[in-house]
Amino acid sequence: MSSNNASASSKSLRVAVVGATGAVGREMVKVLHDRNFPVAELGLFASERSAGKVQETPYGALTLKAFDAAVVKGYDVALLAVSGDFAKAHAKDLASAGALVIDNSSAFRYDADIPLIVPEINAHVFREAYAAGSRLIANPNCTTAIAVVALGPLHKAFGIKRAIVSTYQATSGAGAEGMAELEEQTRNQLDGKPVTNSVFRHPIPFNLIPQIDAFQENGYTKEEMKVTWETRKIMEVPDLLVSCTAVRIPTYRAHSEAITLETIQPVTPDAARAVLADAAGVKVVDDPANGAYPMPLNATGQYDVEVGRIRSNLVFGDHGLDLFVCGDQLLKGAALNAVQIAELAL
Ligand SMILES: NC(=O)c1ccc[n+]([C@@H]2O[C@H](COP(=O)([O-])OP(=O)(O)OC[C@H]3O[C@@H](n4cnc5c(N)ncnc54)[C@H](OP(=O)(O)O)[C@@H]3O)[C@@H](O)[C@H]2O)c1
Structure with missing residues (x-):
């Protein structure tokens, strides 16, 4: 694997995965674990339907919470894997509270002021935008x-x-x-x-x-x-x-x-x-x-x-x-x- 692994970092972050029961969300939890992302606390969020259910993860059995913007704003990183409408409703709000928001939907991919990043290709675009205070990043179409x-x-x-x-x-x-x-x-x-x-x-x-x-x-x-x-x-x-x-x-x-x-x-x-x-x-x-x-x-x-x-x-x-x-x-x-x-x- 050619990408950097996060284990060398000294920072430890509170990470929220929103859409954690879905095809992408479940993989996000595994990837965070497999790449030793420095997770201080992991929050799994989904819809009301999933609230209170327990999901097996590499971090152990974790209880899902219904998404609550006020709670997710307290996290350092919010990985969104829900839908375009959901992202339009919440992503900017979460980012303006200071969380690094990485959205998997197509809601913001074509906005000129929102970086669309594949780290192997355009990491410099992320770094410039992040240094300038951007906290909402679009993940591309698969x-x-x-x-x-x-x-x-x-x-x-x-x-x-x-x-x-x-x-x-x-x-x-x-x-x-x-x-x-x-x-x-x-x-x-x-x-x-x-x-x-x-x-x-x-x-x-x-x-x-x-x-x-x-x-x-x-x-x-x-x-x-x-x-x-x-x-x-x-x-x-x-x-x-x-x-x-x-x-x-x-x-x-x-x-x-x-x-x-x-x-x-x-x-x-x-x-x-x-x-x-x-x-x-x-x-x-x-x-x-x-x-x-x-x-x-x-x-x-x-x-x-x-x-x-x-x-x-x-x-x-x-x-x-x-x-x-x-x-x-x-x-x-x-x-x-x-x-x-x-x-x-x-
Ligand atoms: N699948 C792919 O290959 C792929 C690739 C790139 C990007 N994407 C994008 O990634 C996003 C997620 O896709 P997916 O394939 O993982 O979908 P999915 O399997 O259908 O999962 C959707 C997730 O969103 C949650 N959710 C639905 N409504 C919600 C709400 N109101 N509040 C909080 N959570 C809610 C669901 O929770 P419940 O279980 O509680 O309903 C579930 O965890 C989409 O925007 C998709 O376009 C997907």
Whole structure:
């Protein structure tokens, strides 16, 4: 793992995880523990529905509390993993009370004055904003976070002119309920029982759905446009040409992405491999002859983003590259990235 570990720090902080029962929130608690984040006190918050329930965590069995802004304001760090509406209602208020608020929703990602951070790529943006008093930070869309870990270093080395991204996104991208729907519907289908869907628009077992989030006027979905907008902001290339097709597939966890790049400088697969081998947060898995390439089952539970199938692109020739990327979207695409941001403040 290439990111800094927090254990060396002398500070010890009160940390609130809001949305602690969810797919992202549960991972946040694990990541705080696994990275030895200096936690003086950990508060687990969720909705009224969860208040008083006990959740097993690596810190022991902890009792969940209903979110209460007045209480969470007393924490040093608030990791929000709830929703955009929730973040709009509470994030600024918590941040103005002094807590470092890291929000996983899309509520603030496109605000010019709110940093959108992937530490391997733009930690300097966080540091400048934090030094100037910013306390509300946006965590990126999961697909984008995974992509930029590979695209950032390639852009530095060769310059990216255009990127075309096709995604294969796991059901847990839609939260804990998405995973539960995959499991239950698959069982029902195999048992010959009726298959009903509520999280996804169509049945997900033995299917794939080329729609994630709502369609926009330009025919792209919002998820697809997030990849364009957020890649530009994180990589600080406002006019970067990025087109994405986002597809939900029946896996539990870890998103995969086929990425085609046209570069400004000439590029070879070997040169790209060398750049990626040195890149923070990347693990090159690229031995196709022996069946070694990124796959969601292997990327699951890993901090690093796997990159492989690196080859010259037949359309763009010596200015083109194809890659296949897999990353755990609950980790690098959410919980890990959020904790890494908090580590930048230590
Ligand atoms: N899943 C991903 O791969 C992923 C990746 C990147 C970003 N995100 C973003 O991260 C956020 C959380 O996603 P998720 O997938 O973890 O969702 P999830 O599994 O559905 O969890 C949602 C969490 O929010 C809590 N919650 C709901 N209403 C609340 C309220 N009024 N007050 C306090 N807590 C409340 C829920 O608590 P109860 O159990 O009490 O209902 C639960 O803990 C979303 O904004 C999502 O877009 C998700």
